[in-house]
Amino acid sequence: MKQAGMLVERMKNGQAAPDKHFNPYLYEAMDYQGILLTASEWAERNRDVFKDTTKPLLIEAGCYMGKNVLEFAQNNPDWNVLGIDITYKRTVKAARKIKNLGLDNAKILISDAHLAISQLPAGSLSGLCVFFPDPWPKKKQRKNRLVQEPFLRLLADKLEPQKGFFWFKTDSLDYFECVQDLGRTLHWGESAPDVVPSGLEPLPYTTVFEALFIGKNLPIYRRVFTPPRS
Numbered sequence: 001m002k003q004a005g006m007l008v009e010r011m012k013n014g015q016a017a018p019d020k021h022f023n024p025y026l027y028e029a030m031d032y033q034g035i036l037l038t039a040s041e042w043a044e045r046n047r048d049v050f051k052d053t054t055k056p057l058l059i060e061a062g063c064y065m066g067k068n069v070l071e072f073a074q075n076n077p078d079w080n081v082l083g084i085d086i087t088y089k090r091t092v093k094a095a096r097k098i099k100n101l102g103l104d105n106a107k108i109l110i111s112d113a114h115l116a117i118s119q120l121p122a123g124s125l126s127g128l129c130v131f132f133p134d135p136w137p138k139k140k141q142r143k144n145r146l147v148q149e150p151f152l153r154l155l156a157d158k159l160e161p162q163k164g165f166f167w168f169k170t171d172s173l174d175y176f177e178c179v180q181d182l183g184r185t186l187h188w189g190e191s192a193p194d195v196v197p198s199g200l201e202p203l204p205y206t207t208v209f210e211a212l213f214i215g216k217n218l219p220i221y222r223r224v225f226t227p228p229r230s
Contacts, residue, residue, distance in 0.1 A: 008110055
């Protein structure tokens with residue numbers, strides 16, 4: 001999956017993709033210059049990828065095909081919204097929608113989310129959404145989860161002081177309780193279950209996976225967490 005981002009990077013630099021990697025989504029990625037960003041583009045100029053850099057920045061890590069990125073951007077025009085995913089099929093489909101709608105406050109990044117967030121200046125991120133990440137349910141797999149202590153410590157540094165937030169949703173009770181316990185250990189604040197972060201238009205922002213779980217009457221665990229206040 002990481003190689004997919006490398007192929008887009010190489011093609012943007014004028015190199016041809018190997019024949020074995022022919023895929024229409026990979027070639028379509030070239031149609032979204034300035035909308036679909038690579039990891040190196042983000043590393044070099046993450047402060048100025050949006051038209052209006054004064055707007056607060058909201059990131060959705062694991063944005064799938066961009067449903068919530070579009071909803072965030074359309075309903076919150078005073079925010080900049082970045083969706084991150086690691087496959088070019090998903091990112092290309094999301095970028096296609098952004099281009100068709102003419103949204104200048106939405107971008108898509110093909111990258112590892114932890115790496116992308118680490119490259120932001122301290123205090124520059126207004127909000128992060130992680131909705132239904134891979135739960136890695138087996139005990140020996142937990143080390144693969146995105147939200148662990150190093151990630152929350154990184155996030156505490158990157159979030160805007162006083163107003164930054166981390167919005168988390170999952171269908172995994174174990175994952176939720178692990179994040180909740182970790183947040184308490186690190187002195188993060190915690191909202192009531194169904195609170196939408198302050199400053200965002202109060203829509204439910206239901207993901208594709210969430211709709212499936214709700215249709216099956218499965219429980220959803222969600223909170224808005226706020227980092228320790230100095």
